[in-house]
Amino acid sequence: xxxxxxxxxxxxxxxxxxxxxxxxxxxxxxxxxxxxxxxxxxxxxxxxxxxxxxxxxxxxxxxxxxxxxxxxxxxxxxxxxxxxxxxxxxxxxxxxxxxxxxxxxxxxxxxxxxxxxxxxxxxxxxxxxxxxxxxxxxxxxxxxxxxxxxxxxxxxxxxxxxxxxxxxxxxxxxxxxxxxxxxxxxxxxxxxxxxxxxxxxxxxxxxxxxxxxxxxxxxxxxxxxxxxxxxxxxxxxxxxxxxxxxxx
Amino acid sequence: xxxxxxxxxxxxxxxxxxxxxxxxxxxxxxxxxxxxxxxxxxxxxxxxxxxxxxxxxxxxxxxxxxxxxxxxxxxxxxxxxxxxxxxxxxxxxxxxxxxxxxxxxxxxxxxxxxxxxxxxxxxxxxxxxxxxxxxxxxxxxxxxxxxxxxxxxxxxxxxxxxxxxxxxxxxxxxxxxxxxxxxxxxxxxxxxxxxxxxxxxxxxxxxxxxx
Numbered sequence: 093x094x095x096x097x098x099x100x101x102x103x104x105x106x107x108x109x110x111x112x113x114x115x116x117x118x119x120x121x122x123x124x125x126x127x128x129x130x131x132x133x134x135x136x137x138x139x140x141x142x143x144x145x146x147x148x149x150x151x152x153x154x155x156x157x158x159x160x161x162x163x164x165x166x167x168x169x170x171x172x173x174x175x176x177x178x179x180x181x182x183x184x185x186x187x188x189x190x191x192x193x194x195x196x197x198x199x200x201x202x203x204x205x206x207x208x209x210x211x212x213x214x215x216x217x218x219x220x221x222x223x224x225x226x227x228x229x230x231x232x233x234x235x236x237x238x239x240x241x242x243x244x245x246x247x248x249x250x251x252x253x254x255x256x257x258x259x260x261x262x263x264x265x266x267x268x269x270x271x272x273x274x275x276x277x278x279x280x281x282x283x284x285x286x287x288x289x290x291x292x293x294x295x296x297x298x299x300x301x302x303x304x305x306x307x308x309x310x311x312x313x314x315x316x317x318x319x320x321x322x323x324x325x326x327x328x329x330x331x332x333x334x335x336x337x338x339x340x
Numbered sequence: 341x342x343x344x345x346x347x348x349x350x351x352x353x354x355x356x357x358x359x360x361x362x363x364x365x366x367x368x369x370x371x372x373x374x375x376x377x378x379x380x381x382x383x384x385x386x387x388x389x390x391x392x393x394x395x396x397x398x399x400x401x402x403x404x405x406x407x408x409x410x411x412x413x414x415x416x417x418x419x420x421x422x423x424x425x426x427x428x429x430x431x432x433x434x435x436x437x438x439x440x441x442x443x444x445x446x447x448x449x450x451x452x453x454x455x456x457x458x459x460x461x462x463x464x465x466x467x468x469x470x471x472x473x474x475x476x477x478x479x480x481x482x483x484x485x486x487x488x489x490x491x492x493x494x495x496x497x498x499x500x501x502x503x504x505x506x507x508x509x510x511x512x513x514x515x516x517x518x519x520x521x522x523x524x525x526x527x528x529x530x531x532x533x534x535x536x537x538x539x540x541x542x543x544x545x546x547x548x549x550x551x
Contacts (some may be wrong), residue, residue, distance in 0.1 A: 121437070
């Protein structure tokens with residue numbers, strides 16, 4: 093056999109062996125990884141509504157127990173009404189309710205899936221039952237530059253969302269945006285309740301996330317309007333059950 | 341008799357490990373693998389996991405390369421080594437994602453970047469390709485531990501001085517904070533790691549020379 097043929101043969105065998113090993117590792121561990129991803133999503137839903145203490149680690153069982161006790165997943169249709177039964181007419185939107193101590197909804201949570209600079213930014217935005225005030229924000233997956241746009245996953249950035257308003261004083265929808273720099277320097281006094289501090293060096297991440305949040309809040313505006321006008325959401329007895337598999 | 345001993349290159353695990361931990365340490369002596377040493381040493385638990393992941397990769401890549409050393413065609417030697425290393429790194433990453441999810445999230449890209457770590461490639465190219473599998477495996481283990489030891493050492497000082505914690509547990513008494521003691525924010529930033537690693541290198545060179 094010539095040297096070239098030997099080289100090609102060796103490379104082929106090596107590639108097949110390596111890919112077999114990788115396939116084995118990937119399929120064998122998939123179950124564990126998916127469970128972790130699901131728990132992480134639940135953790136972030138709870139983070140968004142402020143149900144977790146910041147400086148404490150929670151293990152998977154605690155997260156799942158707390159999630160099972162206080163979070164309820166629903167589907168809403170384009171008019172903002174909760175979908176009942178297992179009817180599927182398309183265009184349904186998933187959403188979560190935070191039932192503090194099992195009672196009245198203390199917040200509702202909408203899933204965020206926004207464009208970022210390098211990939212999708214996925215997280216949750218929680219709003220208070222007045223349908224206008226942000227209760228919290230959390231990110232569970234992104235591909236932004238670590239140290240710059242990647243700061244969106246940090247508590248200091250997410251904490252700034254708490255208490256911001258998605259409607260102005262006249263009751264019109266204005267969304268919540270990310271400022272270029274600190275809000276107190278970059279934004280006019282009367283607009284400050286609708287802006288959060290930006291991240292220096294991450295202008296694009298901020299712009300894309302602002303656009304993403306606006307379009308998502310716009311989509312969920314009928315739900316928010318229900319909360320604003322009626323103070324709550326009517327949940328039918330047989331509301332549609334959510335899939336439990338992770339969406340990503 | 342003397343010739344035979346040289347030809348067999350007997351495996352001396354203890355000697356190899358002490359050499360790599362101290363006299364030829366990959367970080368403090370050879371100044372390799374600095375990038376990840378800066379990035380993952382803010383906390384001790386990430387440093388420990390990163391050290392173990394690298395030790396796993398370098399030990400098994402050395403073993404695999406040494407086993408294949410007579411079969412690897414010279415002209416695709418480097419590509420072969422990279423393929424072996426990359427496979428092991430992805431396997432390590434998959435395991436971290438499955439069993440140490442939180443730490444794997446904190447380590448983010450740096451587990452993947454073990455592929456580019458000069459220590460792994462360096463050991464495969466200078467040692468494993470010319471030595472028997474047991475010797476190569478021990479060499480990989482030794483160098484991985486040498487890397488891990490410096491990582492954990494740097495992380496110890498950064499976490500202690502920067503956050504007042506060791507392995508996530510607060511160790512600086514509240515009374516000291518009440519007296520006006522402040523955590524050193526610089527230690528949590530990359531320059532803090534540069535300074536600590538620099539001091540490590542200086543200390544080691546001085547001690548080596550003084551012997």
